[in-house]
Amino acid sequence: xxxxxxxxxxxxxxxxxxxxxxxxxxxxxxxxxxxxxxxxxxxxxxxxxxxxxxxxxxxxxxxxxxxxxxxxxxxxxxxxxxxxxxxxxxxxxxxxxxxxxxxxxxxxxxxxxxxxxxxxxxxxxxxxxxxxxxxxxxxxxxxxxxxxxxxxxxxxxxxxxxxxxxxxxxxxxxxxxxxxxxxxxxxxxxxxxxxxxxxxxxxxxxxxxxxxxxxxxxxxxxxxxxxxxxxxxxxxxxxxxxxxxxxxxxxxxxxxxxxxxxxxxxxxxxxxxxx
DNA sequence: CGTGTCACCTGACAGC
DNA sequence: TGCTGTCAGGTGACAC
Numbered sequence: 523x524x525x526x527x528x529x530x531x532x533x534x535x536x537x538x539x540x541x542x543x544x545x546x547x548x549x550x551x552x553x554x555x556x557x558x559x560x561x562x563x564x565x566x567x568x569x570x571x572x573x574x575x576x577x578x579x580x581x582x583x584x585x586x587x588x589x590x591x592x593x594x595x596x597x598x599x600x601x602x603x604x605x606x607x608x609x610x611x612x613x614x615x616x617x618x619x620x621x622x623x624x625x626x627x628x629x630x631x632x633x634x635x636x637x638x639x640x641x642x643x644x645x646x647x648x649x650x651x652x653x654x655x656x657x658x659x660x661x662x663x664x665x666x667x668x669x670x671x672x673x674x675x676x677x678x679x680x681x682x683x684x685x686x687x688x689x690x691x692x693x694x695x696x697x698x699x700x701x702x703x704x705x706x707x708x709x710x711x712x713x714x715x716x717x718x719x720x721x722x723x724x725x726x727x728x729x730x731x732x733x734x735x736x737x738x739x740x741x742x743x744x745x746x747x748x749x750x751x752x753x754x755x756x757x758x759x760x761x762x763x764x765x766x767x768x769x770x771x772x773x774x775x776x777x778x779x780x781x782x783x784x785x786x787x788x789x790x791x792x793x794x795x796x797x
Numbered sequence: 798c799g800t801g802t803c804a805c806c807t808g809a810c811a812g813c
Numbered sequence: 814t815g816c817t818g819t820c821a822g823g824t825g826a827c828a829c
Contacts, residue, residue: 525822581823599822600807615807634806636823652824680799689824696822745822746809765822786801788820 524597526660526694527737528748528756529581532603535751536583536628537576539605544572544623555617555630557638564641567591568620580656580693584647592644594653598636600747604629633747657692660730670727674718682718683711684785686730695730697787698743698765703730705764710796711789712782736761764790 524532548568550561559567572588583603585593595603608627612619618630618639630639640650648654657673658665673691685691686700695703704711706729709722718726742748742756745766749755763773768781772792781790 528822596823598806598824632806633808634821634823636805678799684800687823698822743822748822787822 524601524742524748525581525696525699526578527699527734527758528742528750529578529583529597529694530738531742531756532751533576533578533583536585536603536605539751540573540622540628541575542572544570546570546621546623548618548620550618552617552635555632555635555638556641558640558642567641579653579659580689581696582650582653586644590644592642592647594640594642594647594650595630596637596639598632598634598638600634601630601632601637602747602749604631604749604751604753606753652689655690657688657690659693660695661734667724667727671720671723674715674723678715680715681712681784682709682715682726683787683789685715687785687787692730694734697789698745698762699730699733699737701765701790702737702763703733705791705796706733708796710793711784711791713797764792766790 545568548565550556550564553561556564567589574586574588577584577586581596583595585595587593597603606627606629608621608625612629613631615633616629616631620628622628642649658669678685683700683704686695686703687697701711703726707722707726709718709726737743737758740756740758740761741750743758743762744755745759764779767779768790769778771777772779772795774795775792777792777794779790780793781788783789
């Protein structure tokens, strides 16, 4: 589920609501969700700690703690990190709760458990190899068109969509936003990366950034499980042009959208509008 | 190094 | 009603 716009929506709300808040205690209900420490140690570090702020890197949430630790949360496919009143019944598959001073709780729920949590010294965050090797943030000011063009100069081969999904190439794009960006840019998802023209690279740069920005503005995409940190669904699924819309008329030309598998992922596109 | 496949888990849904 | 198969937003290990 959660790609850059969803994770960013969660980050903004948690940062707004929890910065400066004290954690009374944390409770690990399923130890395997905490990847790099014992549950007991995790709970011990959390007790009486405080949240400074929430950052994001790609699809990872980074909760910065007063103690100099960082809580690294990846939501996988079905993970949710949200605020809840302590009195609310816990959803099934709730694996960690943080009780905050004042009766509110942050909860981590993940049906499929592809997600997980690391607790690290802030300076050791890059011990997570995915974070160490992750490509640039597409919405950073420093991510200029020239930087994007430079990614293509390494004479790579393979389907462009595969590269968009590869977090080492560019951070935060998953199946939804790869398909939506390629549609917006008018590029066929199976095109070999080496064949993409300068004009197309420029169009793709604009497409990725505008799609991601619009998705954030609309609160992300809720297909099945995604909810924001306030437990609400996003709205961008209603603006999808291709994702999940096989056989639906193309928004641009009206012919039915096609679908295929690329890099093992279902891919939907318009065979007339995307060359 | 690039790529295909499987594995990790559970649930929803289609078809019989 | 219930069985079986398929599919799902992600990523990492492994074989070739």
